[in-house]
Amino acid sequence: MKAALQWISAHFYWMRLPSITITPIDIIQILILAWIIYKILAWIKTSHAWSLMKGLVVIGVFVALIYIFQMTTLIYIINQGLGLVIMAAMVIFQPELRKALESLGRRQIVTRLFMPNRQFEQLFSDRTMNEMIRGCEEMARAKTGALIVIEQNDNLSEYERTGIEVDALVTSQLLINIFEKNTPLHDGAVIVRGDRVTAATCYLPLSDNMRLSKELGTRHRAGVGISEVTDSLTIIVSEETGRISLAYRGSLERGVTEERFRERMIQFQNKSELKRRPIFRKEKPKNGT
Numbered sequence: 250m251k252a253a254l255q256w257i258s259a260h261f262y263w264m265r266l267p268s269i270t271i272t273p274i275d276i277i278q279i280l281i282l283a284w285i286i287y288k289i290l291a292w293i294k295t296s297h298a299w300s301l302m303k304g305l306v307v308i309g310v311f312v313a314l315i316y317i318f319q320m321t322t323l324i325y326i327i328n329q330g331l332g333l334v335i336m337a338a339m340v341i342f343q344p345e346l347r348k349a350l351e352s353l354g355r356r357q358i359v360t361r362l363f364m365p366n367r368q369f370e371q372l373f374s375d376r377t378m379n380e381m382i383r384g385c386e387e388m389a390r391a392k393t394g395a396l397i398v399i400e401q402n403d404n405l406s407e408y409e410r411t412g413i414e415v416d417a418l419v420t421s422q423l424l425i426n427i428f429e430k431n432t433p434l435h436d437g438a439v440i441v442r443g444d445r446v447t448a449a450t451c452y453l454p455l456s457d458n459m460r461l462s463k464e465l466g467t468r469h470r471a472g473v474g475i476s477e478v479t480d481s482l483t484i485i486v487s488e489e490t491g492r493i494s495l496a497y498r499g500s501l502e503r504g505v506t507e508e509r510f511r512e513r514m515i516q517f518q519n520k521s522e523l524k525r526r527p528i529f530r531k532e533k534p535k536n537g538t
């Protein structure tokens with residue numbers, strides 16, 4: 250025990266806690282730290298860094314025990330290999346790190362800080378919402394595949410550039426027309442900003458989440474993929490089953506009813522944080538779907 254305490258004070262002398270008298274700055278620091286830790290944990294949970302993280306925790310405990318009990322040979326080997334381990338971790342986590350940095354770069358932090366009222370604006374009008382719901386329900390009945398990404402705070406221009414510019418008011422007829430099979434614009438995703446369709450045939454990043462059901466193809470993977478790296482809402486109409494699914498912040502809500510669809514759209518329209526659900530669960534196939 251004494252050896253453990255000595256080891257902790259020798260190695261963690263640099264980890265000075267803030268002064269005991271709590272000042273407003275201390276509270277701000279605690280809040281910022283709590284927010285950063287929460288964000289890191291939430292990110293780890295939604296990416297497959299989660300399983301790797303569990304492995305690292307086991308290794309971390311093992312290394313701590315080696316140091317506590319002063320196993321000199323093992324300590325020597327660890328010291329020699331530390332740089333290599335850090336490099337290996339960066340290579341293993343490279344896709345997750347890249348996604349995290351990309352998403353940080355897209356967030357309009359300054360705008361949000363200085364124009365907080367933007368949060369209370371509606372993202373699109375009621376008319377646009379009704380048109381999107383009507384269009385998707387009709388495409389679902391006709392089993393026409395569709396992929397619609399609605400922009401929120403994170404800018405989607407880089408994905409728009411992968412497609413064809415449209416710039417037209419959202420109407421159900423326009424959406425149905427775009428996704429009509431064997432027409433030039435039907436492949437890929439449509440991007441909606443405010444009340445306008447800005448682009449069609451856009452290419453979205455595919456999710457590599459291994460918990461995503463194997464029965465889902467690339468349309469659903471692309472819908473989830475864009476929701477992992479931006480705060481957009483994706484509507485996916487399955488060509489195979491005619492079911493409507495919604496992807497938000499890396500989670501997929503499959504086979505939503507029209508009522509549920511409207512409820513989620515109203516939440517999104519008013520920029521309320523959509524509650525995430527444990528989405529990647531296996532569902533029992535419904536009759537006829």
Ligand SMILES: Nc1ncnc2c1ncn2[C@@H]1O[C@H](COP(=O)(O)OP(=O)(O)OP(=O)(O)O)[C@@H](O)[C@H]1O
Nearest residue numbers: 394436437438452453466467468469471487488489
């Ligand atoms: N990366 C991508 N970005 C945008 N759209 C994509 C992407 N990948 C696939 N798609 C769209 O998905 C279509 C293929 O869907 P696929 O059948 O593989 O997926 P699915 O999830 O099984 O959907 P469905 O249930 O409609 O069959 C493509 O024709 C294309 O329109």
